[in-house]
Structure formats: C-alpha cells, structure tokens
Amino acid sequence: MKKIINKGFSLSLSPSGSGIKPGARFDSSISVRSSTTSTATSTASAAETNMNSPCREKLFVEHCKGVNGLEKVVLREVRGCSAEIYLYGGQVTSWKNEYGEELLFLSSKATFTHPKPIRGGIPICFPQFANHGSLEKHGFARSRVWSIDPDPPPFSANSSSQACVDLILKHSEEEVKIWPHRYEFRLRITLGPGGDLMLTSRIRNTNTDGKSFAFTFAYHTYFAVSDISEVRVEGLETLDYLDNLKDKERFTEQGDAITFESEVDKVYLSTPTKIAILDHERKRTFVLRKDGLPDAVVWNPWDKKAKAMADFGDDEYKHMLCVEAACVEKPIILKPGEEWRGRQEISAVPSSYCSGQLDPKKVFQSD
Numbered sequence: 162m163k164k165i166i167n168k169g170f171s172l173s174l175s176p177s178g179s180g181i182k183p184g185a186r187f188d189s190s191i192s193v194r195s196s197t198t199s200t201a202t203s204t205a206s207a208a209e210t211n212m213n214s215p216c217r218e219k220l221f222v223e224h225c226k227g228v229n230g231l232e233k234v235v236l237r238e239v240r241g242c243s244a245e246i247y248l249y250g251g252q253v254t255s256w257k258n259e260y261g262e263e264l265l266f267l268s269s270k271a272t273f274t275h276p277k278p279i280r281g282g283i284p285i286c287f288p289q290f291a292n293h294g295s296l297e298k299h300g301f302a303r304s305r306v307w308s309i310d311p312d313p314p315p316f317s318a319n320s321s322s323q324a325c326v327d328l329i330l331k332h333s334e335e336e337v338k339i340w341p342h343r344y345e346f347r348l349r350i351t352l353g354p355g356g357d358l359m360l361t362s363r364i365r366n367t368n369t370d371g372k373s374f375a376f377t378f379a380y381h382t383y384f385a386v387s388d389i390s391e392v393r394v395e396g397l398e399t400l401d402y403l404d405n406l407k408d409k410e411r412f413t414e415q416g417d418a419i420t421f422e423s424e425v426d427k428v429y430l431s432t433p434t435k436i437a438i439l440d441h442e443r444k445r446t447f448v449l450r451k452d453g454l455p456d457a458v459v460w461n462p463w464d465k466k467a468k469a470m471a472d473f474g475d476d477e478y479k480h481m482l483c484v485e486a487a488c489v490e491k492p493i494i495l496k497p498g499e500e501w502r503g504r505q506e507i508s509a510v511p512s513s514y515c516s517g518q519l520d521p522k523k524v525f526q527s528d
Contacts, residue, residue, distance in 0.1 A: 221238070222235070222324050232247070240355075243352070249305075254279060266384060267281035267383070268281050270472045270474055278303040281481070284299065286377070286381050286485075287346065287376060289377055291405070291489075301340070308329050308330070309326070310327035325351040327347065342368055342372070347362070356508070359506040361503075362503045365499070366497050367498075376492060376495075384438055388480070391440065391441045392420070392439065393438075394437070395439065396433050405428065427458070427459050429457045429458070434450055447484075451503075452502075453502055455488060458485035458487050459483065460482075460485070461481065
C-alpha cells in the first residue's frame with residue numbers, strides 16, 4: 162500500500178497499481194483509491210482518477226477547520242455524497258446523500274467545546290457504554306482529540322474506489338489515572354462510491370504489565386428522521402432487551418416492529434447483522450449492517466428529557482432516532498497484544514411500505 166504524507170495528514174492509496182509515486186506530495190490533502198490502474202493529478206482541492214478507469218470518479222479528502230476552529234476532515238465522492246469527521250471525538254457529524262440531504266441528526270444546540278461531547282452524528286462510546294461502569298457516561302473517547310493515523314492498517318484486496326480517513330487514539334498519562342490501561346484505538350471512516358458510510362474500529366491492548374482489560378462499546382448513531390411517530394425499526398422483533406428505564410430489567414420484544422410513542426432506551430441482545438429503520442414520510446430506509454457488535458441500542462429521549470438537556474432542542478426528539486451497533490451486555494476482554502475489531506456500515510435506500518413489510522430486494526437480501 163502506498164501513502165501520501167502531507168502536512169502531518171496521512172492518506173492511503175489502494176495497493177492496486179496507482180500511478181502516484183511513493184513520497185509524492187500534494188498542495189492539499191487528497192486521497193484517491195481505485196481498484197484499477199489510475200493516474201492522479203493534483204489541484205488545490207481534488208484528485209481525479211484516470212478517465213480510462215471504469216469508475217471515472219473524483220474522490221476528495223479535505224483537511225480543514227470547522228466549528229470553533231476545530232480540525233475536521235471532509236470526505237466526498239463524485240455523485241455528491243459527503244461526510245464530515247471532527248478530530249475532536251473522532252466523530253462523524255454529517256453524512257449527506259447525492260441530493261445534499263442530511264442523513265444524520267446534529268442538534269442545533271450542539272457544543273463544539275471541550276470537554277462537552279458533540280450532541281449528534283456518530284459519537285464513539287469507549288471504553289464504557291452509558292453508565293455500565295465507573296467512568297464518565299459513554300467513556301472518554303468522544304471528548305478526546307484524535308490524530309491522523311500515520312501508519313494505518315492495509316486495505317482489503319477487494320476495496321473498491323472510496324474516500325477514507327484513518328484516525329488513531331492512544332492512552333494519555335492523565336487518562337491512565339482514571340482507567341489504568343494502555344491501548345491503541347484505530348478508526349477508519351470510509352465513504353463508498355454509492356454513499357454508504359463505514360466505520361471500522363480496531364482496539365489493541367498495549368499494556369506492558371501483563372494485565373487484560375475489559376470494555377463496552379457503541380457507535381452512538383443519531384439518524385435524522387422526518388417524524389419519530391412515523392418511524393419503525395425492523396429486525397429486532399421477538400428479541401430480549403434490557404430496559405434502561407426500568408433499571409436494566411430484561412424483557413422480550415412483543416411487537417412486529419418497534420414504533421415510538423414515548424421515551425425509549427433499550428439494549429437489544431444477540432441481534433442480527435442487519436437492522437432497518439423505516440422513515441415512512443420520507444419514503445427512506447436506513448440499513449445498518451454490523452460485525453463484531455452483538456447488541457443494538459435504541460434510544461429517543463422524548464419531550465421531558467429533551468427539555469432537560471442543555472445541548473438538545475425541546476422539540477428535536479421528533480426528528481432523531483438513535484440505533485446503535487454495540488457491545489454492552491458482555492464486555493470485550495483483551496489480553497496484552499490482542500486486538501478487537503468492530504464494524505458498522507450504514508446506507509440509505511428508497512423504501513416502499515406495504516402492510517408493514519420492507520422491500521426485501523432493496524434491503525435484507527442486498528449485500
């Protein structure tokens with residue numbers, strides 16, 4: 162695999178014969194990936210694959226400043242899809258389709274100031290989910306400043322054209338005082354040619370004292386929806402769940418699908434690898450695919466709790482739903498040198514709704 166290092170920003174090229182020479186430098190931060198041989202030329206903001214390539218795509222990776230001057234990375238692809246990632250929290254804050262429509266919820270009252278986490282997007286919950294432990298709620302990863310990974314893991318041989326960024330978070334000496342472990346957390350965020358958004362986490366135990374550590378984890382994804390009362394979640398029917406509103410008591414889901422009429426905060430157990438969120442008003446279905454994350458969290462604060470949160474609008478609960486790929490019930494345990502990997506991929510597809518059924522060709526039978 163070849164890399165471009167520019168102003169401390171590491172960008173990776175697919176190992177499939179790119180025309181860029183090792184050590185090449187661009188005037189701006191650009192990433193190009195192609196599964197076929199390509200020639201890359203640089204401008205102030207873009208790199209274009211060889212027009213003889215079957216993809217004929219322009220792929221963008223831009224390193225710039227965001228709210229309050231915080232560093233962020235913008236991923237784009239030729240059809241107009243995009244994603245924005247802040248190094249603060251290693252957090253995706255925006256994911257748009259080819260029409261420029263925002264697919265993630267970000268509160269209008271979100272603060273981009275340390276140590277407050279950013280309300281919305283896809284916060285990373287590590288090494289603790291919620292209050293399942295003695296640390297601050299949802300752990301400290303979402304309020305730490307991540308770095309660009311200078312030595313990211315290689316791509317799979319079948320990687321298609323895509324824009325991505327590799328981030329890394331390591332223990333700090335201050336952090337060791339509250340969580341006495343050393344680790345490396347590598348996060349790859351990829352925007353695929355069709356606009357699918359993939360997050361792949363690799364967490365390694367780098368303790369030198371021979372001690373194992375345990376952690377819980379979640380991709381705390383806030384989906385943007387038109388009206389929460391017109392949304393349903395499918396794929397979690399008949400499963401057991403822990404109800405956080407009832408002191409984590411265990412129940413079994415009884416409905417054909419999950420709908421919303423009041424506050425919900427549940428951890429579904431032993432969930433399938435695919436979950437669908439249907440937004441009837443927008444005729445859109447979000448499909449969440451996951452690996453290495455057996456649980457799924459479903460959360461909406463509803464009106465009373467929304468009003469009690471300073472960084473959340475009073476009525477914003479109507480336009481968001483969190484469905485989170487997670488590992489909560491049984492913590493992950495790593496011995497020194499061991500690595501865990503967890504992946505989430507989300508896509509948005511047109512949906513048809515008839516008698517409560519998904520279009521199986523567009524969702525559950527598609528890979």
